[in-house]
Amino acid sequence: MDFKINRWQFILMIIDLHLVALSLYAALQLRFDFAIQQPYLALYFQQVIPLTILAIAIFYLLGLYRRLWQYASIGELALIVFSVSIAYIHIYLYTRFFVQPFPRSSYIIAWILSIALIGGTRFAIRFLRRTNNNCHSECETRVLIVGAGCAGTMVLKELQNHYYARLPKPVGFIDDDKAKERSIIHGVKVLGPRQDIPQIVETHNVDEIIIAMPSAPKDEVREIARICSKLPVKVSILPGVYEILSGDVSISKIRPVEIEDLLGRQEVKINLTEIASYLKKETVLVTGAGGSIGSELCRQITRFQPDTLILLDHTENSVYDIEMELQKRNLPCEIIPVVADIRDRKRIDLIFSTYNPTVIFHAAAHKHVPLMEANRTEAIKNNIFGTKNVAEAAHKYNAKSFLLISTDKAVNPTSVMGATKRIAEMVIQITSRKSNTRFCAVRFGNVLGSRGSVIPLFRKQIEAGGPVTVTSPEMTRYFMTIPEAVQLVIQAGAMGEKGEIFVLDMGEPVKITDLAHDLIRLSGFEPNKDIHISYTGIRPGEKLYEELLTNEEGNKTTKHTRIFIAKATDMTTIGFRQEMAHLSKILKEDLMSHNSHFTEIFQEKQWIKDTKVTHFPIKQLER
Known part of the structure; x- marks a missing residue:
């Protein structure tokens, strides 16, 4: 002692x-x-x-x-x-x-x-x-706590027991429970319901709002976060119900409200038993493992005890980063980093013959719409023929399952990127007809915080003092968080059988201009006063509105409430091979002559008029 x-x-x-x-x-x-x-x-x-x-x-x-x-x-x-x-x-x-x-x-x-x-x-x-x-009133931070339950009470005690350069002084609680109204908790009064937040902030000179409702439904927290984000105060949130269960509610757990909180939805519930049964003790290959989706796939896959996890990416730094992150966790599974290009058919064949992966998550793709409009051949080689290489290797080496990460831009595509991803879906649907491997694809929209997505761009523009650039005031998109999308992807992988295209429930579409306003406010500025928003016009290949299904695809429900199945393509295997051979020929001629043989998108072609998925969208790629 x-x-x-x-x-x-x-x-x-x-x-x-x-x-x-x-x-x-x-x-x-x-x-x-x-x-x-x-x-x-x-x-x-x-x-x-x-x-x-x-x-x-x-x-x-x-x-x-x-x-x-x-x-x-x-x-x-x-x-x-x-x-x-x-x-x-x-x-x-x-x-x-x-x-x-x-x-x-x-x-x-x-x-x-x-x-x-x-x-x-x-x-x-x-x-x-x-x-x-309390005598130092000139340096107090006046705090309003939203939620007078267990979490709110513990946050109050933390504020009362901790001391900082700017001293926190709780001025009251907000709670919708009428039974709690005007009651006093540890000397602090419940001032009213959420509708009164703007008035209470003004009358009590509130400097900061802390949302302490970790067990409340996401849509309820989102509404309160939206109310608070429009006020000239700092807004923080206590995330997750686990703090209540463990009793670990502390100042360190409270973080600023993020844009994800404003776009929140009900928590994704996955079938852990079903997922564990198809990933446990397997050799899992993730292509594009260094990307936003690929790296999160790797993190979550390790929860289900695979025997081996192969990290494949063509960028060595990306592979190195995710490998180092996973190695630090001392995981029981073997981590194998592989630097390779999915367009290299022989290299992919060698990787499959060497490691014999049994479960493949194919996330490698070129995804930037305007960039791919200017680099069409690269999109075709990577998204179509790269996918074909990996899918055929999975079939050749008898993998158990193969899952393609697709996009809502593959529906009625107006862009090269969207068309290549639609053909990639058709690749796995056609390949599934001859294979014992369980092929499927998962189609979802924009992912918050992924590389090249709108949120990181907006943040950089705000840090630089603006302006924040939005293509159109009417531009809308579907959004999911990276962990949410990946959980549903892994769940869909347990359900795939023969070339299904799974469509994830993305909730309600969000206007990009609303997103910009919310992010500017969360950064402590006033839109079009401190930080201006400018409209630049729709870029090549972009749509005002994204879709998740064509009219002809329809959808079929699954046992998971957030996952649906799109109707499979009716294109014949022979017809598909002919179209692919034609596309390959055009691609080779283009690369050899250095002159583009592709005609303008949709020119002289029925694809723009006929949205049936039985058609092969090759002419969208022609210039």
Whole structure:
């Protein structure tokens, strides 16, 4: 045991030494109606020093001096009662068996007095500390807590017990429960429901709002976050219900409200048993493992105990980053980094023959719409023929399952990127007809925070002082968070059988201009006042509105409420091979001549008029 004593502990020991001595003396006075008999008074002066030293020693051994009393609460009071009780048991036994004892009732009176005096000094320390901090009103941060439940109460206690350069002063709670209205929790009043937040912020000069509702539905938290984000105050949130379950609610868990909170939806529920059954002890290959989706796939796949995880990407730095991240976690599975290009058919064949992956997640793709309009041949080689290489290798080496990451831009495509992803879907549908491998594709929209997506771009523009560029005021997109999309992708992989295209429920589409306004406010600025929004016009290949299904595809429900199945293509295998051969020929001629043989998108072709998925969208790629 460490017997080092700091100055503050020594001061408390001296105070307790006097309090125990005073308690014993007062107990004798009370026992004899303030007329102590001379023998007992002499006995008191004879024994007071050894008895008080005995008490202080017991207090120290029980940890009474290791507590931070400026944060004293019920737990500390219980420790005081316990320590004093043990001390007086030892005092009684010592005087009973080794020296002349005091009257028995005096021990009980002294015990009560010691608890009152020692406990009183500890809570006085807390009171004086808080009073001293409250005197510095010029540096207070006035905090409004949304949610007067367990989490809100614990956040309040954290704010009251922690001290910073700018001192937090909780001014009230917000809660929709009418039974709590006007009630007081730890000295702080419940001021009203969420509708009153703007008025309360103004009348109480609130500097910061903390949303403490980790167990509330996402749509409810999103509504409150939207209300708060429009106010000229800092807005923070306590994420996740796990803090309540573990009791770990602390200032460190509170973070600023992010754009993801405003676009939040009900939490994705996945079937862990079903997923574990097809990933456990398998050799899993993730292409595009260094990308936003690929890297998150790798992180989540490791939860389900694969035997081996192969990280394939054509960019060495990306592979290195995700490999180092996973290695730090000391995972039981083997991590194999592979630098390769999916367009290199021989290299892909060698990787499959060497490692024999049984489950493949194909996330490697060129995805930037305007960029691919200017680099069409690269999109075709990577998204179509790269996918074909990996899919055929999976079939050749008898992989158990293959899942393609697709996009909503593959529906009625107006862009090269969308057309190549639609053909990639057809590649796995056609390949599934001849294979025992379970092929499927998952189609979803924009992913918040992924590389090249709109959120990182907006953040950089805001940091630079603006303007924030939006293509059109009417531009809308579907959005998901990266973890949410990946969880549904992994779930769909457990359901795939024969070339299905799974469509993820993306919720309601969001206007990009609304997204820009919200992000500017969350950054502490006023849209079109501090940071301007400029409209640049729709870029090549872009749509105003994205779709998840064509009219002809329809959708079929699955056992998962967030996953649907699009109708498979009716194109014949022979017809598909002919179209692919024609596309390959045009591609080779284009690369050899350095002159583009592709005609303008949709020119002289029925694809723009006929959205049936039975058609091969090759002419969209021609220039």
